[in-house]
Amino acid sequence: MTLSLYDLAGNDERRRFSPYCWRTRLALAHKGLAVETIPWRFTDKEAIAPSGQTKVPVLVDDDEWIADSWTIAIHLERKYPERPSLFAGSQGLTKIYNSLADGLVASTFPFIALDILSVVHDKDVDYFRKSREEWVGKPLEDLVADRSSRIQGFRASLAPLRAVVAHQPFFGGDKPLYADYALFGPFQWARCASGLALLDEVGPLRGWFERMLDLFGGLGRHTPAY
Amino acid sequence: MTLSLYDLAGNDERRRFSPYCWRTRLALAHKGLAVETIPWRFTDKEAIAPSGQTKVPVLVDDDEWIADSWTIAIHLERKYPERPSLFAGSQGLTKIYNSLADGLVASTFPFIALDILSVVHDKDVDYFRKSREEWVGKPLEDLVADRSSRIQGFRASLAPLRAVVAHQPFFGGDKPLYADYALFGPFQWARCASGLALLDEVGPLRGWFERMLDLFGGLGRHTPAY
Numbered sequence: 001m002t003l004s005l006y007d008l009a010g011n012d013e014r015r016r017f018s019p020y021c022w023r024t025r026l027a028l029a030h031k032g033l034a035v036e037t038i039p040w041r042f043t044d045k046e047a048i049a050p051s052g053q054t055k056v057p058v059l060v061d062d063d064e065w066i067a068d069s070w071t072i073a074i075h076l077e078r079k080y081p082e083r084p085s086l087f088a089g090s091q092g093l094t095k096i097y098n099s100l101a102d103g104l105v106a107s108t109f110p111f112i113a114l115d116i117l118s119v120v121h122d123k124d125v126d127y128f129r130k131s132r133e134e135w136v137g138k139p140l141e142d143l144v145a146d147r148s149s150r151i152q153g154f155r156a157s158l159a160p161l162r163a164v165v166a167h168q169p170f171f172g173g174d175k176p177l178y179a180d181y182a183l184f185g186p187f188q189w190a191r192c193a194s195g196l197a198l199l200d201e202v203g204p205l206r207g208w209f210e211r212m213l214d215l216f217g218g219l220g221r222h223t224p225a226y
Numbered sequence: 227m228t229l230s231l232y233d234l235a236g237n238d239e240r241r242r243f244s245p246y247c248w249r250t251r252l253a254l255a256h257k258g259l260a261v262e263t264i265p266w267r268f269t270d271k272e273a274i275a276p277s278g279q280t281k282v283p284v285l286v287d288d289d290e291w292i293a294d295s296w297t298i299a300i301h302l303e304r305k306y307p308e309r310p311s312l313f314a315g316s317q318g319l320t321k322i323y324n325s326l327a328d329g330l331v332a333s334t335f336p337f338i339a340l341d342i343l344s345v346v347h348d349k350d351v352d353y354f355r356k357s358r359e360e361w362v363g364k365p366l367e368d369l370v371a372d373r374s375s376r377i378q379g380f381r382a383s384l385a386p387l388r389a390v391v392a393h394q395p396f397f398g399g400d401k402p403l404y405a406d407y408a409l410f411g412p413f414q415w416a417r418c419a420s421g422l423a424l425l426d427e428v429g430p431l432r433g434w435f436e437r438m439l440d441l442f443g444g445l446g447r448h449t450p451a452y
Contacts, residue, residue, distance in 0.1 A: 088316040092399020096322065099386040160325040173318020 002036075003028065006048050006058040009039035010119040010193070016223045017119065017192035019105050019185035023069040024057040026181035029216040031076055031083040035059075042124040042131075070098050073178055086178035097171065097179035100161075104186040107154065111147050112194035113140045115226065119193050147196065154198070158205060166204040169211060176215060184212045188220055195226050228262075229254065232274050232284040235265035236345040236419075242449045243345065243418035245331050245411035249295040250283040252407035255442040257302055257309040261285075268350040268357075296324050299404055312404035323397065323405035326387075330412035333380060337373050338420035339366045341452065345419050373422065380424070384431060392430040395437060402441060410438045414446055421452045 007025070008018035016025070016037070028035045040047060040056050051058040053067035059075070060066075066075050077086050087094045113132060117140060120128050129140060136143055161183065164171055171179040187209050190198040199206050213221040233251070234244035242251070242263070254261045266273060266282050277284040279293035285301070286292075292301050303312050313320045339358060343366060346354050355366060362369055387409065390397055397405040413435050416424040425432050439447040 088319060090314040090316055090319060090399065090403075092394055093314060093316060093319045093397070093403065093405055095390045095394060095399075096326075096386065096397060096405075099389040100322075102389070103386045160322065160329045163325040163328070164321045168318055168321060171319070171322060173316065173321075177316075177319065179319055179322075 001033075001062055002060075003033055004036045004038055004060040006040040006044075006056045006060075007037040008056050009041065009121070011121045012119070012224060013039045014224055015119055015192055017116070017189055018056060019101070019189035020055075020069045021057040022185045022188045022220070023101070023178070023181045024059065024072050025219065026176075026184060026212075026215065027069075027073050027076055027086055027178055029219055030086055030176070030178070030181070031080050033076070033080065033083070041121040043121075043127050069182075086181075088172060088177055094178055094182075097182040101182040101185055104183070105189070107157070108186050108190055108198065110136075110143045111151065111154065111196055111198065112144075112190050114144045115194035115196065119226065151196070151198075155200060158199075162203065162205050165208040170208065176212070180208075180212060184209070184220065188212075188223075191225050192223055193226060227259075227288055228286075229259055230262045230264055230286040232266040232270075232282045232286075233263040234282050235267065235347070237347045238345070238450060239265045240450055241345055241418055243342070243415055244282060245327070245334075245415035246281075246295045247283040248411045248414045248446070249327070249404070249407045250285065250298050251445065252402075252410060252438075252441065253295075253299050253302055253312055253404055255445055256312055256402070256404070256407070257306050259302070259306065259309070267347040269347075269353050295408075312407075314398060314403050320404055320408075323408040327408040327411055330409070331415070333383070334412045334416055334424065336362075336369045337377065337380065337422055337424065338370075338416050340370045341420035341422065345452065377422070377424075381426060384425075388429065388431050391434040396434065402438070406434075406438060410435070410446065414438075414449075417451050418449055419452060 005024060007016050007021045009016055045054050048056065048058040051065040051067040057069050057072060058065060058067045059072045061075070061079065066072050073086055074091065077091070117125065117128055133139060168174065170176040171183060187198060190196065199209060231250060233242050233247045235242055271280050274282065274284045277291040277293040283295055283298060284291060284293045285298045287301070287305065292298050299312055300317065303317070343351065343354055359365060394400065396402040397409060413424060416422065425435060
């Protein structure tokens, strides 16, 4: 098999900062599948056109194009069932983690939006600002205003996550599962694309995040932090 | 085996409204275990003293006393492994549901606190008001003020849950698991102890809740609504 992944990169090609691509990177590593990652920028729409999607991650598995991180996870589980399960046998129970991670992307964005602008590729700067300001209806500068006063509220909202990894090393239990890879995405996004410390410096979630960065030979740690 | 469950009841003995006891009721039904439920009131501390706990649920399984809904779930899974699994094999993945349900109990309480007072047993009224007002540091009347203007925000916060059951019938997938029983608790609590419609009248979460009420011959539906 030959696997290629279109992976969002910054102006520094080594900076891979998509919260969705990270789900897929770790899922592939969990399955023990080697993959060639292709640096992709927001404006490289044509490169992934065969997938029918305009966003990454896009996986090319031999001749098959698969878009969307959740669809890719299901594809990997079905096509490589003999390799370690991403879902511990329960895709149903795992869906909530995808949903919670999507929510975290949304709630994290107002904190890091302006920082992201400083790491995207030069050719993406105008596109990123315009498209994101259309979504949120205000300048990115307004979005991040007084973020330091709001960060405590954000951290408090993480209580249900914190309570889990206070009692077990990973959301999957003793070992990480796709549940962990999904939740890792937004925190890795913030680590790579923002100077804001989204998590407390100590505590159960910080401990979990550091363990996640160590997985698979430090795969997550090797991409440059902000 | 003989199983007995101390189950929070209101002034109407048939009204069983603890969000934690409902986790256990449905877990026992999932395992196909018959149980005698013993109506219990907040002030009946002595009745459950052998458990070492002052709160319900408390399960008595033959001569063993077990307190705390999550501890009870793990006990049932270990003691009755030949019966349908509550966790689909992954206790690790299930923990988040317990944690999310605990969070829902906390965020729901300010909406229904005063209504609960009207359904508790006469002998519990003073205890309930005093203990809860000490927790929250204000009169229950203040807590529920302008709740109708806050309910939309609460419903919006349920988006990650809604997204899951928009795509599958239960949080467990095609069939309900402990994940569903944990999340059912706070909504059933509100149904039995408050006149406030916590959920939208239509939509994926409402559909899920109605399916939950139908389970096991309508076990959840048989307790009186507010």
